[in-house]
Amino acid sequence: MKPFGRMLTVLAALIAGVALAPTAATAAGKKLIVIITPPHDNPFFKAEAVGAEAKAKQLGYDTLVLVHGDDANKQMELFDTAIARKAAAIILDNAGADATVAAVQKAKDAGIPSFLVDREINANGVAVAQIVSNNYQGATLGAEEFVKRMGEKGPFAELVGKESDTNAGIRSKGYHDVIDQYPDLKMVARQSANWSQTEAYSKTESILQANPEIKGIISGNDTMAMGAMAALQAAGRKDVIVVGFDGSNDVRDAIKAKKIAATVLQPCYREAQYAVELADKYIKTKSTGKDEKISMDCVLITEKNAGKLDTFTMKE
Amino acid sequence: MSNGRQTRSSPSAAAVGASRTILLLVSLFLLPGCRVVPDATQGGSAGVSDSGEAGASRSAFDAPSWVTQVWSPKVLPHFDKDAVDLGKVLDALQRSLDEAGKQYGRRADTEGSPWNFTIRGAGRVVSVNTESRAGTAVVAVDTAAGPQEVTLQLGPVVRGTAVRDSLPFFSFGTVTNQIEFAQAARALNDRAQVDVRPSIPAVKPGARVEFVGAMNVRPGETERLVTPVSLKPAGERGK
Numbered sequence: 001m002k003p004f005g006r007m008l009t010v011l012a013a014l015i016a017g018v019a020l021a022p023t024a025a026t027a028a029g030k031k032l033i034v035i036i037t038p039p040h041d042n043p044f045f046k047a048e049a050v051g052a053e054a055k056a057k058q059l060g061y062d063t064l065v066l067v068h069g070d071d072a073n074k075q076m077e078l079f080d081t082a083i084a085r086k087a088a089a090i091i092l093d094n095a096g097a098d099a100t101v102a103a104v105q106k107a108k109d110a111g112i113p114s115f116l117v118d119r120e121i122n123a124n125g126v127a128v129a130q131i132v133s134n135n136y137q138g139a140t141l142g143a144e145e146f147v148k149r150m151g152e153k154g155p156f157a158e159l160v161g162k163e164s165d166t167n168a169g170i171r172s173k174g175y176h177d178v179i180d181q182y183p184d185l186k187m188v189a190r191q192s193a194n195w196s197q198t199e200a201y202s203k204t205e206s207i208l209q210a211n212p213e214i215k216g217i218i219s220g221n222d223t224m225a226m227g228a229m230a231a232l233q234a235a236g237r238k239d240v241i242v243v244g245f246d247g248s249n250d251v252r253d254a255i256k257a258k259k260i261a262a263t264v265l266q267p268c269y270r271e272a273q274y275a276v277e278l279a280d281k282y283i284k285t286k287s288t289g290k291d292e293k294i295s296m297d298c299v300l301i302t303e304k305n306a307g308k309l310d311t312f313t314m315k316e
Numbered sequence: 317m318s319n320g321r322q323t324r325s326s327p328s329a330a331a332v333g334a335s336r337t338i339l340l341l342v343s344l345f346l347l348p349g350c351r352v353v354p355d356a357t358q359g360g361s362a363g364v365s366d367s368g369e370a371g372a373s374r375s376a377f378d379a380p381s382w383v384t385q386v387w388s389p390k391v392l393p394h395f396d397k398d399a400v401d402l403g404k405v406l407d408a409l410q411r412s413l414d415e416a417g418k419q420y421g422r423r424a425d426t427e428g429s430p431w432n433f434t435i436r437g438a439g440r441v442v443s444v445n446t447e448s449r450a451g452t453a454v455v456a457v458d459t460a461a462g463p464q465e466v467t468l469q470l471g472p473v474v475r476g477t478a479v480r481d482s483l484p485f486f487s488f489g490t491v492t493n494q495i496e497f498a499q500a501a502r503a504l505n506d507r508a509q510v511d512v513r514p515s516i517p518a519v520k521p522g523a524r525v526e527f528v529g530a531m532n533v534r535p536g537e538t539e540r541l542v543t544p545v546s547l548k549p550a551g552e553r554g555k
Contacts, residue, residue, distance in 0.1 A: 136498040181473045291489045
């Protein structure tokens with residue numbers, strides 16, 4: 001009785017195992033690429049996910065698109081899902097430069113390579129590739145245009161991004177590396193608006209009250225630039241130069257309408273596609289043939305080329 | 317991670333070889349120290365401080381010291397040896413950026429990177445703008461197809477990363493992160509200015525100048541922006 005019961009259990013487990021295995025590899029025998037990004041309410045992350053998914057489908061993969069909500073614990077759960085589903089590769093815009101290392105390592109230990117886009121992690125040799133926009137180079141481009149439009153002089157304010165995000169600091173440093181070489185440009189206010197449009201609106205309102213003399217606002221991203229622009233319009237200030245960062249369609253339209261001077265395009269759609277191409281190559285040949293860390297240059301967007309920008313991509 | 321260098325075959329003199337060996341040893345000693353990475357969880361204090369310093373400020377990579385170490389033993393020999401005639405490059409660029417790049421330039425092994433040209437050229441100064449702190453001179457450079465205009469950066473503010481991008485022994489993979497990569501470019505530009513500034517009073521409309529430097533070119537760009545590492549008044553065209 002007892003041995004028989006045990007045998008049944010073993011048999012049941014075996015059957016379950018056999019039954020489960022095919023579902024793990026998906027019905028049509030296609031391999032799976034799991035795409036994990038921050039939430040899609042920011043069009044930037046949506047463009048990444050859409051770009052990666054389109055490329056993966058084109059290359060014959062099944063896809064699973066997930067969002068981690070900038071929560072490292074949630075991200076770890078999503079990695080567990082990817083591991084359980086026996087993903088062939090993970091494409092990731094991560095939820096923290098330090099916290100993500102463990103998740104990527106866990107996938108690596110399970111034989112699943114990760115390909116990172118947009119944000120770096122603080123470890124080399126864990127992910128197969130880290131494709132990041134050169135935020136610093138982009139920031140210097142934005143700052144050079146800002147300086148030019150300001151005529152190299154005058155008081156200005158800076159809106160900084162979420163301080164826990166390394167890109168906020170990197171962009172600010174890039175801005176200052178350029179601007180601080182011009183002694184006649186004076187920063188009279190510097191505040192974080194946490195990447196948020198509404199926060200940027202209220203911060204800009206109060207900056208305008210305290211420092212009505214400002215001639216320019218340089219912003220760490222496009223959503224904050226949109227908030228600043230709205231506050232300037234509400235205050236009837238058409239003379240203030242605004243520069244953003246990201247290359248969103250909203251800011252593109254504001255540049256065309258001469259309400260924002262410039263932004264800096266991060267080619268995130270292409271980066272995500274590139275990550276999938278490298279993943280495909282790695283799956284097939286066990287090598288990407290490239291360095292782990294790949295930096296992609298940003299592009300300055302002004303009135304001259306705004307017409308070519310669409311969904312974080314420059315049309316030829 | 318793999319080695320990010322793109323090297324050209326470079327038969328070097330014994331002295332250069334020896335200094336390279338020393339440099340390599342120094343690098344081997346220094347580079348592991350570079351792998352100090354900013355702690356993003358402390359971004360509040362390290363990411364954006366009042367001084368505008370970003371996270372990697374605690375990193376061990378000190379760009380100005382690095383430039384001091386490599387300028388004479390590696391950077392100057394590179395420009396001396398690798399610089400190609402700007403006239404030839406400009407003529408080739410008229411035809412095709414990619415062809416010109418393949419023939420005369422180099423490019424980081426990444427999509428979207430500019431073509432970089434290490435060049436030497438001579439020409440007549442057309443105009444000078446030193447009112448901007450990012451001072452420039454437009455120079456009509458001698459080419460086989462006649463003079464072509466380039467914009468020569470005079471400083472004191474020098475834009476771009478052309479000098480860094482021209483170095484065959486340095487790439488993004490050599491350093492820990494994009495901040496160090498940018499700091500290297502800035503420190504190289506600053507060092508180049510030290511050598512270039514004494515000649516700037518001689519850069520006047522009508523004067524002839526000769527220079528060695530670097531130039532990045534992206535698709536669609538029409539301005540040819542040259543960052544000089546050496547600049548001096550030239551005699552009349554005699555060769």
